[in-house]
Amino acid sequence: MNEDQLRMLYRQVILDHSQHPHHHGTLSDGSHEQQLENPTCGDVITVQVRLGEDGTHIQDIAFNGSGCTISQASASMMTDVVQGKTIDQARDAVYLFSQMITGDKTTKEMDQVLGDAALLAGVRAFPARIKCATLAWKALDQALPGFPKEDNAID
Amino acid sequence: MAKLLPMHKNDFPMWQGPSAPDAVYLDSAATSQKPQAVIDALIHYYTKQNANVHRGVYTLAEQATEAYEGARKTVAEFINAPRPENIIFTRGTTEGLNWVAQSYGGTHLQAGDEIIITIMEHHSNLVPWQQLALRTGATLRYVDIDDSGVLDLDQFKAMLSAKTKIVAVTQVSNVLGTINPIRQIGQLTHAVGAILVVDGAQSTAHMPVDVQALDADFFAFSGHKMLGPTGIGVLYGKMSLLAEMEPIEFGGEMISKVEKYHTTWADIPWRFEGGTPNIAGAIGLAAAIKYLQGIGMAEIRAHEEALTQYALTQLKQVEGLTIYGPADAQQRGGVIAFTLQGVHPHDLATVLDTQQVAVRAGHHCAQPLMSRLGVVATARASFYLYNGEKDVDRLVAALNETKEFFQV
Numbered sequence: 001m002n003e004d005q006l007r008m009l010y011r012q013v014i015l016d017h018s019q020h021p022h023h024h025g026t027l028s029d030g031s032h033e034q035q036l037e038n039p040t041c042g043d044v045i046t047v048q049v050r051l052g053e054d055g056t057h058i059q060d061i062a063f064n065g066s067g068c069t070i071s072q073a074s075a076s077m078m079t080d081v082v083q084g085k086t087i088d089q090a091r092d093a094v095y096l097f098s099q100m101i102t103g104d105k106t107t108k109e110m111d112q113v114l115g116d117a118a119l120l121a122g123v124r125a126f127p128a129r130i131k132c133a134t135l136a137w138k139a140l141d142q143a144l145p146g147f148p149k150e151d152n153a154i155d
Numbered sequence: 156m157a158k159l160l161p162m163h164k165n166d167f168p169m170w171q172g173p174s175a176p177d178a179v180y181l182d183s184a185a186t187s188q189k190p191q192a193v194i195d196a197l198i199h200y201y202t203k204q205n206a207n208v209h210r211g212v213y214t215l216a217e218q219a220t221e222a223y224e225g226a227r228k229t230v231a232e233f234i235n236a237p238r239p240e241n242i243i244f245t246r247g248t249t250e251g252l253n254w255v256a257q258s259y260g261g262t263h264l265q266a267g268d269e270i271i272i273t274i275m276e277h278h279s280n281l282v283p284w285q286q287l288a289l290r291t292g293a294t295l296r297y298v299d300i301d302d303s304g305v306l307d308l309d310q311f312k313a314m315l316s317a318k319t320k321i322v323a324v325t326q327v328s329n330v331l332g333t334i335n336p337i338r339q340i341g342q343l344t345h346a347v348g349a350i351l352v353v354d355g356a357q358s359t360a361h362m363p364v365d366v367q368a369l370d371a372d373f374f375a376f377s378g379h380k381m382l383g384p385t386g387i388g389v390l391y392g393k394m395s396l397l398a399e400m401e402p403i404e405f406g407g408e409m410i411s412k413v414e415k416y417h418t419t420w421a422d423i424p425w426r427f428e429g430g431t432p433n434i435a436g437a438i439g440l441a442a443a444i445k446y447l448q449g450i451g452m453a454e455i456r457a458h459e460e461a462l463t464q465y466a467l468t469q470l471k472q473v474e475g476l477t478i479y480g481p482a483d484a485q486q487r488g489g490v491i492a493f494t495l496q497g498v499h500p501h502d503l504a505t506v507l508d509t510q511q512v513a514v515r516a517g518h519h520c521a522q523p524l525m526s527r528l529g530v531v532a533t534a535r536a537s538f539y540l541y542n543g544e545k546d547v548d549r550l551v552a553a554l555n556e557t558k559e560f561f562q563v
Contacts, residue, residue, distance in 0.1 A: 041499075043531055
């Protein structure tokens with residue numbers, strides 16, 4: 001581990017998301033929510049969504065809770081990615097994010113789908129921090145109704 | 156007078172080799188590094204003594220049995236237990252505490268009884284009692300701390316009554332570092348007819364422990380935090396109480412006679428050690444104890460007290476740092492939990508790691524204490540005999556680098 005990897009982990013965009021997170025707060029009319037805890041540090045995050053009237057897409061999303069730079073930035077980026085998306089699209093994004101963080105490369109598809117969140121690929125070099133990065137995505141996955149496709153299940 | 160020891164890093168292979176000498180290891184409260192003497196003892200057992208214990212009549216099996224039972228004797232002398240039979244080998248502190256809660260607690264508690272623990276307990280001395288209370292209908296009560304992280308003894312005294320059956324307390328907090336007055340707590344506990352269970356995970360490795368002087372009824376600790384291997388620990392119990400405790404696991408080694416529908420137990424302590432025990436672990440633990448005795452537990456305590464005092468003084472110079480626990484090193488073990496304003500402990504530990512400084516970050520398996528302190532997590536530096544002032548200086552320098560990195 002070196003200084004360069006550290007700079008990759010804490011890129012300015014990531015620090016910005018962490019310090020000024022998007023969609024931070026609570027929805028007064030959320031339809032689904034999930035609270036998850038990072039068992040290693042006790043950080044708690046709650047993800048709330050409001051599905052559109054047809055029940056197939058995410059009309060609004062918010063997250064709440066405090067945590068480290070990585071978990072907060074990741075949550076903020078996640079909300080940007082899935083806002084307005086269908087449930088299936090959101091689940092695909094969760095899967096791609098999980099693959100990116102635990103895998104060894106970022107594919108073109110990941111870059112396109114994940115936007116800013118693709119910058120979190122630097123977390124790969126810090127295995128102890130992977131749970132911080134995936135927490136909000138897992139919470140979203142569990143908040144959404146239905147189940148992920150079998151081959152898209154994340155651990 | 157607290158005095159630093161000469162450095163002992165040369166005894167530890169972790170710091171040998173081309174890159175290793177620079178590593179600053181400040182997480183001994185989680186687990187300690189191992190000296191060559193312990194590693195050698197494990198190799199010797201597996202290469203020269205390997206046989207099962209208490210079974211064979213051949214020479215090798217006798218040697219293995221002798222080494223295993225010799226380890227029990229070494230442990231007994233180390234904590235001044237009256238007899239080797241007071242010593243039960245476990246997997247670690249957690250298992251020892253769970254056994255007391257499940258076995259002794261399960262048969263001695265009923266609805267309306269009370270268990271008293273403290274808010275500074277590690278989950279391993281908290282969840283077993285919480286679950287025992289839920290199972291038996293007993294009430295679990297918590298003794299609070301004051302703002303400096305010291306137990307509120309007045310509250311404890313007021314809490315004690317004829318209903319109190321078990322008091323379980325840590326000797327040294329793994330977060331605050333606070334050293335609790337076990338002897339005094341024991342006297343108060345015994346005055347109401349309750350028993351005292353002590354979590355010695357953070358004390359036994361770092362200071363002289365005399366279970367008879369403490370008058371502990373049960374005392375549990377782990378080998379891996381005191382230079383020994385993982386997977387070996389000790390539960391000490393007073394004979395009269397062990398006699399009232401049912402075996403926890405059934406199988407080989409722990410029986411006297413097995414009939415089709417009835418079994419009688421082996422003597423204490425073997426009735427609590429079902430199955431082939433961790434023979435190598437016990438032998439490794441004995442080697443660790445001999446290594447520690449060669450240096451002297453009082454000397455180790457003095458070293459850590461001096462180092463902790465130095466660390467507290469140096470850390471106070473770091474602006475934005477909050478330190479938890481007593482301000483006086485005499486009142487605490489070599490454990491310092493802290494937070495840095497504007498930097499989450501996880502981010503802090505990651506950046507410190509890039510400076511080759513290993514500290515723990517998280518809730519330290521003490522979530523109720525974290526809530527009490529009003530934080531979700533902290534960073535924690537903890538010391539042992541192989542740490543010196545240079546390690547503290549490196550920590551302080553790395554903290555300042557971290558502040559610069561995050562511009563706080």
